[in-house]
Amino acid sequence: MLKPYAAQPDQSRGRCHGEAMSTFRSPYQRDRDRIIHSSAFRRLKHKTQVFIEHEGDYYRTRLTHSIEVAQVARTLAGALGLNTDLAEAIALAHDLGHPPFGHTGEDALADLMAPYGGFDHNAQALRIVTSLERHYADFDGLNLTWETLEGIAKHNGPVADRAGQPLKGDVLPYALAEYNARHDLELHTHASAEAQVAAVADDIAYNHHDLHDGLRSGLFTEADLMELPITGPAFAEVDRLYPGLEPMRRRHEALRRVFGVMVEDVLLVAGTRLGPTDLKSAQDIRELGVTIIRFSDRLFRELKVIRQFLFTRMYRAPSVVRMRAQVTDMVRALFPLFMAQPELLPEEWRRDIARAQGETALARIVADYVAGMTDRFAISEHARLVLGKDVLPMRYL
16 A cells, blocks of 8 residues: 555656556556666666776676666665655666766766756756657657656756756756756656655665675775774674674675665654654655655764775775776767767767757767767777777677
């Protein structure tokens, strides 16, 4: 049974392009399925978080991360009486807009796009699902429900004030402003409880897997984690219960406890905040003016200590910094090359360029193309087009 403040499928605000209801799937189940079958979702297999795709098969990719986030989101939403299908759909879509090479690629593309309206991966995800996926006869994009689009756009909180002015930066990212102008997503409010669940599930997943990937890469050790909040007590408990446990099992047992601490904290906070309320609809959640699905203040402070540790020991490790410089150079080389020679883009992209008017329109098409690249395709194209190496480009799906 869904709580009154959950997103009710029969009360969805619908889709930008009207469609008949499915006979066997709710609107949010349909959204989830369209996201899973999209080209952009498949490409997440070869997009990475911190490490470059070819550095090892065990590190998380955007695809495995999105699946992990969706699992956590379903667990949280189910425990809280929220709509698990909507939470899952938003979780699966939340990283669709990331360019190659993780946040490094996004930083590089944001700098390049600064004169043309900026670049933001959440806004780009919205652009993908409303325009760039072109498979259906009746519309561009996936024609997702308003609730899923809202969750993609503002799962991290409001992005504009009531007057439409951005809460961060000088202007709204063009992809977000462009779509919102024709389909109001109420950017001044918080998103649904399901979208907030997807956002905190993202935090839980990356906090957990960055610790795991950092250990596997050798950038820090279990002994280092023994000195930190949350992770230290987790390892100590495993040592108490299973003295002399084999190292890989010890690591897994400790990190699954860290995972559990985060999930249980969110459920406790949300249960406490939602229990005594008189919320009667999903709109009541949006208009509360605060994020209601979140970590406790105590756990949030402890997670900040862990994130600072990861920033120093992992994200700014010399090997990672060297890699960041290399892939930044790749993006910075490819973007101006395509701007100067748009005929290098595939035929279907050249058709858009033929209709583009002005440098800004061209830059946005080039940004869409570069952002859609996987790590391996970007590396291949850089070698072929910039370095002049005789290599065949890997297929761009």
